[in-house]
Amino acid sequence: MEYTKVSDLDFEISRITLGTWAIGGWQWGGTDEQQSVDTVLEALEMGVSTIDTAPIYGFGKSEELVGRAVKEFGNREEVQIATKFGLQWDDDENVRRNSSRERILKEFNDSLRRLQTDYIDIYQIHWPDLQTNFRETANTLLQLLDSGKIKAIGVSNFSVEQMEEFQQYAPIHVAQPPYNLFERGIEHDLLPYCNEHNISLLTYGALCRGLLSGKMDEDQEFQKGDLRRNTDPKFQGDVFKNHLDAVEKLKEYAAEELDRSVLGLAVRWILHKGVDSAIWGARRPEQVTFDEATGWELTADQVKEIETIVEEMVEDPVSPAFMAPPE
Template sequence: MKYRKLGNTDLTLSAITFGSFAVGGWLWGGTEQNESVKAIKSSYDLGVTSIDTAPVYGQGFSEEIVGQAIKDIPRDKIQILTKFGMRWDLAKGTHVFKSQDNNGKDIDIYKYAGKESIIKECEDSLKRLGTDYIDLYQLHWPDVTTSIEETMYAVNELIKQGKVRYAGVCNYNAEQFAEAEKYINLASNQVPYSMVLRDIEKEIVPYSLEKGKGIIAYSPLERGLLTGKMKPGYKFGEGDQRATRAFYKDENLRRTNEFLDKIKPIADSKGLSLGQLVILWTLEQPAISIALVGARNAEQAIQNAKAAQSSLTKEEVAIIDGHLNQLVLVP
């Protein structure tokens, strides 16, 4: 496994970090707890020491699974990344959407990052995770109903109390990040980034390079799209949010797989799967510190972790880019 410092901090994370959204089950058509625990433990055995989760993933269930998986691991050997600012148990802030929890109960999701809410969320997360501190505490989504100053003040207080080591944000644009930096030293910005979703290259990547900030890239495999395993006609399970996204239309599956076929010789030459090749490409991109990759079972987790055992040359990256530039997906 490769390890990288996050931005201008002393926080060292595994270059491939375990993403725990899917293990929470919510919006992923359910989950199997024992398989999820095995997935996290299998990753750790291969050097994946960093785990990213969030309270809203399964309404606490993802954090509980992470807590169960790490309970026998020395705390200083792992890095816990979790989030705050999305509430399903408090009708305050900005209403995002209606949903159902894993038991089929109707819930409403809100973006809210007021001071008292953050303090409560942190305490709840610490209990579910079975720890007394969080390595990286990240605002999940911008909250337009609360000032950035109030939000960052609250996180600073948690850092002073020793409950949080470093602060980060998710889904911030460069302007929001700069505003937050007036009140706190941010380690990173966690944003969506993949071969087919590269919006951050316009402003966030240049800003992060200039300021020495880390980027945690989530969904680098575009939730399975870039593994080559999804073919036209693919059927999603009930409640799987991918079924409604344009990326997974049959025509886009066909075009994406044609692209993947073109870069497959590089993967074959290194004994890699297409998914592993895509992860390596992601880690070679400017300003990308960490590739956040999810897994729902041990087999997927092992394959993700093993990607770090290989590397790409500049020439190989250029070949991939050449084919990627010809890929156009339909809206």
């Protein structure tokens, strides 16, 4: 496993981060709890030291399972837990943004309890809350940082303009936007901005909800409750087929030119592009094949060839904006 320093802080994260949205079950057709715990343990045993979760992932379920696994693993100081706040839900699973001081402190204490820990390594605003002044949110996070209850402040799904406004009141150490071969919007502004300002990039969606795993076909069936069944536009009709065709071309290139899997190619490409750590989601221990993307490099020519394949096969990229909760 490869590791990298977080911003200007005195700790490191692994360059592959285990993503745990799916093990929460919500929008993924449910979860197998023991299998999920075993998956986290498998990743930690492999050398992955960083785990990304959030309260909204299963309405606390993902955090609970991560907490169980980390406790069983032991060596809490060797694990970096990245979790989030700022999404509030009701009994009917209606979600809205709320990054007020009161909400942050409630979520923070709830997360500590579920994660069975007394501090959080990277604490991130899940989505920008435009109804709450950034000063209020930033000041609350600064207090948590100064007290040692969190080690780094992060933002997720923020624009450059929102990050600049937030930084008037508190530093940003980590940014978490979506990024993969099919979702490259951050290349225009956010990625160079973070690189220039020493903000660590912890990007999500490395495999684009499984599309880039190379294991899907047109007959793929998704369980009831899985967002890919009816909601995610990349998995519908001709758009799905178009992306699958692109994956097949990438799979051929990976095998013939690199002697690698398409899955390994997709994640290594992200790491090559200036990203500090790519979030790779897994639900079963056998999906923890993170070593496929570590310990080797792509050349500039190979990166160009890979991007050309995608650009020629997917003429009208679909953004991941459909995942945004109501403002």
